[in-house]
Amino acid sequence: MTHPLYLRAELQKIESQQLAQGLPLMERAGTAAARWIGGHYPRSSVITVLVGPGNNGGDGYVCARHLYIAGFTVHVWPVLHVGDLAADASQARRLWLELGPERIAGLPSDTTLVIDAVFGIGLNRPVPEDVATTFRQINDAGLNVVALDIPSGLDADSGQIHGCVLSANHTLTFIGDKPGLHTAHGQDAAGEVVLFELDLPAAAYPAAPNTLYETTRLPAQLRRHQESNKGTFGTVGVIGGAAGMAGAAILAGRAALRLGAGKVRIGMLAAATAYDPLMPELMLADAALAIKQPHDVWLVGPGLGRDDTAIDVLTTLLSRSEPLVLDADALNLLATHSALFAQCKARQGDTVITPHPAEAARLLNKETSAVQAQRLDAVRELAFRLNAVALIKGSGTVVSDGLQISINQSGNAALASAGQGDVLGGMIAALLAQGMSALEATQFGVYLHGAAADQWLQSNAAGIGLGASETVEHARTVLNRLK
Template sequence: MNRPPASYRIPSPPANTHRQDPTALFSVAEIRAIEEKAMADIPPGTLMQRAAKAAASLALALLSRVTDSPKVLLVAGPGNNGGDALVMACLLADAGLHPTVMVCADPARQPDDAQRALERAQAVGVRLIAPNPEAVRHPVHWDLVVDGLFGIGLARPISGALHSLVGAINSLDCPVLALDVPSGLDADTGCVIGGGSEGGIAVRATHTLTFIGNKPGLHTCDGRDHAGEVQVAALDIAPELFVPAHAWLGSISQFSSSLRKRLHSSHKGSYGDVAVIGGAHGMVGAPVLSARAAAKSGAGRVFIGFLDEPLPYDAAHPELMCRHASELDFRAGAVVIGPGLGTSDQAQAVLLGALQADMPLVLDADALNLLALHVHLREALAARTMPSLMTPHPLEAARLLRISTPEVQSSRLEVARSIARECNSVVILKGSGSVIARPDGKLIINATGNPALATAGSGDVLAGMCGALLAQSFPVWDAALAATWMHGRAADRLIEDGIGPIGVTASELIPMARAVYNELTEQHAGRDPAI
């Protein structure tokens, strides 16, 4: 069996750390297994009580600025998620509030714990009302709405009267706290269950309190639009009952060991060369953007290899060296290939030469489209022993796997893993919550970024950043994590400075990414990685 190159591998998590780490991500099946083991050794209803207590504490914090008697609506669905909401209502009543619970379930068909929770709510006098979208919208102006409609077990789209109810919740201008996951959102994939074609809908929460462990679907695809601010309540489950995580939410600590402060006694050769190859006729802007990003991400020298007639020089950045692609030397530094490359026979030949070169390689844009078209190129990529890093967006990923874009989006984690494994590469599957995967199946969901990145050329900038970090001797895994994190953080900083998200251009990301890189290096250089 072939093992991936050493640069793809990271140390296994230290014993037990994944059990306390809120960035560790668990699938629904893993959460179910942990929950089942935990419930075997504790009295019935214990986990529901713990979940409700954590949720009530967060609710009180969200209501701390409400001066009058807070008006709280809890929507309780037909399962244990609804039971959590009912117990939470009792705790809020004990705290002096007067919550209202909209009961969206047949009491006779509730699970035992949820049924007991309903009986307790009735006994303590919590106000219970029938499902009604109009009661959500008015006459009360709610200070907080709690979504306890469905948890992680929902398998079909929300429909009928409950569809209207979720629509009413989404129309409110107040905090919405989702228990475990926003109702209607797939906790594994981040997709709205049913999507647009089947009329699916999901609660748009401002806050999500997720139980036992963090879930990937809260952080990718539609998840970030629906989950809001995510907190984890582990419910005091014994550490030995957890399973090892295979995915994490991205953080600086995962790549900080590769950050290095620059020595006074260094020179341009200390920081490597990057060759950016692309620029077929009519597409010269893409490699220029990528090259500018590589230069401002710390590469010692940057070359642009054009398939078409090369520019004499880049007027904005004359330090970039323009060549014809056939003139580039593939014996040193790192190569970024694909921005504006096209899919001609000439492009195919240049890509094959890069794949056969003994140097780190970033494959973007048309390089990915060529790989999807030609088996011999894929075979050359899979056979490489030097680091390879692929940066597909969902359509490019679909072409690589010969599936549809909706299929990619409905299974982003597994798609990233599949491409990484088949192509023996680290993969950055771009999009909301970009997924970074290794050939051995480990992955990270990036936590930075915003809609400002939805602009032409932002992917070219990311590819150039990846190439620069590889040229500076970052291991390929660290380069992918760091570039993706800094790329997203640059967009976040622009928003913080009042620029965007509407109308941000890719060029504006480059100087901000440089600032982010310098700040990270000063603050975190040389620290040990968390995973």
């Protein structure tokens, strides 16, 4: 279920306040990690704990001690000079040295499990090259790795990598969950994330504007009542399908219909075909005629193009009050035409924008790498600048209304294929048409899109070859299983 995410500064403040009250956080963290590892790995495991010079290393010493007492073969390897440790970490090291020595000769050849306690959430510089070499050797060897709090080398706030990261199968994170574990490189580096709050009181946690989003419940707005008709569930208008790009608009329309919109009309900029033979329920028309018809929600952008006709259509729909979803070339036109950008910002109706990182970069006049380096800041800035609910696609899609930010929990790399963005736009438009708010429709639509790919992955383990049309069908199945 949805739960809070805390930035580095927030977690450091929580930790310092609890330490001031005398809570033994390091002992609790190391003990919790040892218990979890003891319940998931056999006693025959040969464990090497990599420790660093800070409190994360102290967690590692505590974990090593408890695993050794539990009967595991445990080695401790300080991969950096520990120097003058803080009091808690120094005590943890002293208690370990009463049981066994530190190893300085490298990773034992019989190691079956590595525990990463080198760098914690405070890391803000590149991993030293000698340590990075060790990380790469472990990554290449394919050993099981459990990270304590965060994989060493991963930024806790952004999910970016500080030069090199020791990738984990599991990350046992403490006190509060971190955004960087769930977006950008975080999902690849962290593996499965397990949260231990270390018995902190609820009052220790401030209100969190950032959340990890997932759900198992069907939104109330989507529940069907017997006294319903097609008008009850809204009419979606999709505008796009310029020459050579008709498929984008049709994919979006199919997604909107399959996700529950009562009616869907596709306004094609190129000559419209008579009907969609795979889904004749869709209404196809010339775009100039379609925009004259009443619709509850508009989706503009799939296959739109960037010519004068596209600009005229976008200008017209930006002036309307109906909820508006902007994708693909609609976003590119906003980025290159300041008048359209200003018109979007001034809209009174709900607006949702759905860029991928490169499109977000154009809208913000930044490099794509800068957007990816600070995905949370970028999505909030987009929402504020355009007076919209914004998302930025990618691993751990981020969504914001300018105030709060959520990171989507579902999805996998199978979604990296053509047409998936068109499908997502159609899904969000359908949810808006059925009465969900812009923020709710965007968060839930992104989640369903990812969950559809996760369902497909269950029978296609390599994750290769998911088509956008297939995603539509899986999304409908996932939706109808919610209660």
